[in-house]
Amino acid sequence: MGSEATQIPYIYLSGEVLDHFDHDREVGGGGGGGGVEKWKAMCSQVREALENHGCFLLFYEKIPMTLREEMFNIMKDLFDLPEETKNKYVNPRPYRSYSGANNPLLPLQESFGVDNEPGQDSAQAFTDLMWPEGNPTFSEIFKSMNSKMLELDNIILRMVFESYGVGKLYNPFIQDSTNTFRFMKYKVPPNNEPSAMGLIAHTDKNTLTILCQNEVQGLEILDKDGNWVTIMIPNDAFIVIVGDGLKAWSNARIPAAKHRVVMSGNKERYSFGLFSMPKEGATIEVPLELVDNDHPLVYLPFKFSDFFHNFVNNSRDDALEAFAGV
Secondary structure, three states, X not given: OOEOOOOOOEEEEOHHHHHHHHHHHHHHOOOOOHHHHHHHHHHHHHHHHHHHHOEEEEEEOOOOHHHHHHHHHHHHHHHOOOHHHHOOOOOOOOOOOOEOOOOXXXXXXXXXXXXXXXOOOHHHHXXXXXXXXXXXXXXXXXXXXXXXXXXXXXXXXXXXXXHOOOHHHHHHHHHOEEEEEEEEEEOOOHHHOOEEEEEEEEOOOOOEEEEEEOOOOOEEEEOOOOOEEEOOOOOOOEEXXXXXXXXXXXXXXXXXXXXXXXXXXXXXXXEEEEEEEEOOOOEEOOOHHHOOOOOOOXXXXXXHHHHHHHHHHOOOOOHHHHHHEO
């Protein structure tokens, strides 16, 4: 089990800073306004946190606590549905379909992964499948959280791109991106065991992950010294985790945080997250600006979908290096 909490940075993303930045860009073309300077400082703070840890804790005031509480309430309703109903959710893409008690690799976890398909109301379609008689409360709360977390994902990526001086590449990158929203439940350890593995150690394969959990802790991060460290996530915080996609794009300047979930105690853990990734067929390529004498090219250009399918068929810890390493 992990040691006590480490000093993962906790960043306060103020709506005031975002609003001032947008205003200064509109009226001054990104000139010397105070909002722009605050924005640049926050971009540097985000970049340094990701470069040093591959993750950070985040307070984002545009997602209120009331919405988070509503999400956990509707998630309990979702996971309390009969197993027969939950098993109706099938997606041909890996790691999306309902995964429950029949998964021997993850006996404590249940999950759904809902793709945000362009031009489709995926949240409504998922709701209608789970509740054919209708459940407007679930669909409305799901849609609201999904849209706010997608906005947050875009903001964080914009900060990363601008902090590296490649802001011109941000819009094309986002246009070539998609995302999946995941609902997750972790059961208590069986047979009065003090702890049990809820999710095995891994790095995410996508670009960026934003997670929110209930009051039950359990997330552990592998630190630079090779120690598993328990991350104590405040009730009002999200955790942002780098995936292999962003690690590759950044020429390994930003590490992908290896993490796992260890369950203990007698309370179930609920979490939800937005997982952004390149679209099917999109290419990840290191910007020329991120290659220099101190940072020689680490990864060759590759199609993300090819990398992901290769990993699914040949899971290994060094999947990115084996697939795209120079």
